[in-house]
Amino acid sequence: QQQVKQSPQSLIVQKGGISIINCAYENTAFDYFPWYQQFPGKGPALLIAIRPDVSEKKEGRFTISFNKSAKQFSLHIMDSQPGDSATYFCAASMGDDKIIFGKGTRLHILP
Amino acid sequence: DAGVIQSPRHEVTEMGQEVTLRCKPISGHNSLFWYRQTMMRGLELLIYFNNNVPIDDSGMPEDRFSAKMPNASFSTLKIQPSEPRDSAVYFCASSPEGSNQPQHFGDGTRLSIL
Numbered sequence: 001q002q003q004v005k006q007s008p009q010s011l012i013v014q015k016g017g018i019s020i021i022n023c024a025y026e027n028t029a030f031d032y033f034p035w036y037q038q039f040p041g042k043g044p045a046l047l048i049a050i051r052p053d054v055s056e057k058k059e060g061r062f063t064i065s066f067n068k069s070a071k072q073f074s075l076h077i078m079d080s081q082p083g084d085s086a087t088y089f090c091a092a093s094m095g096d097d098k099i100i101f102g103k104g105t106r107l108h109i110l111p
Numbered sequence: 112d113a114g115v116i117q118s119p120r121h122e123v124t125e126m127g128q129e130v131t132l133r134c135k136p137i138s139g140h141n142s143l144f145w146y147r148q149t150m151m152r153g154l155e156l157l158i159y160f161n162n163n164v165p166i167d168d169s170g171m172p173e174d175r176f177s178a179k180m181p182n183a184s185f186s187t188l189k190i191q192p193s194e195p196r197d198s199a200v201y202f203c204a205s206s207p208e209g210s211n212q213p214q215h216f217g218d219g220t221r222l223s224i225l
Contacts, residue, residue, distance in 0.1 A: 044154070046213040049213075095211060096210065097144075097166070097206060
């Protein structure tokens with residue numbers, strides 16, 4: 001119930017392509033869905049977040065798509081660049097301090 | 112803005128020794144989190160504090176692990192005695208008052224127990 005399931009574990013995309021990472025949850029009490037980006041040797045950092053009252057949120061090349069009925073959400077990175085190579089975590093929260101993280105996706109963008 | 116500061120950045124020690132990890136949260140943040148990251152288990156929440164009070168320690172794996180926050184600007188995570196399976200990267204994060212606030216992570220402590 002408290003889990004956030006993330007796929008794939010790793011992803012390789014050509015430069016300029018679209019990277020897509022998917023997440024699913026069970027607990028309908030979750031009301032906030034952030035994505036974090038982590039570079040090697042650094043801690044995760046907030047990338048973009050969405051609430052379940054909207055179906056899509058876009059910030060530059062990054063877009064979250066949210067399907068409330070399916071309890072799924074995904075991150076799309078358009079025109080993927082080598083600098084986007086990192087580990088991405090989806091997460092969910094119930095409005096308190098605690099965030100439940102997915103297992104992460106290691107993204108590698110080929111130059 | 113100094114960000115969350117963790118020390119040491121790397122720690123290598125022998126099994127059975129006591130290990131103390133330190134964290135200075137961002138000034139003004141009132142929630143502090145300790146996480147452990149491994150390849151197998153991903154990012155696990157160990158414990159979090161709100162206004163220096165431990166709120167949820169259900170992620171602390173064993174009694175060998177303990178955490179304290181004596182004041183708003185300092186927290187420690189202690190492992191005693193340490194075991195090889197404790198080897199991981201340990202992150203501290205802090206967040207400001209309010210619901211659904213972003214967590215700001217430090218750069219972590221890479222711990223290796225031989």
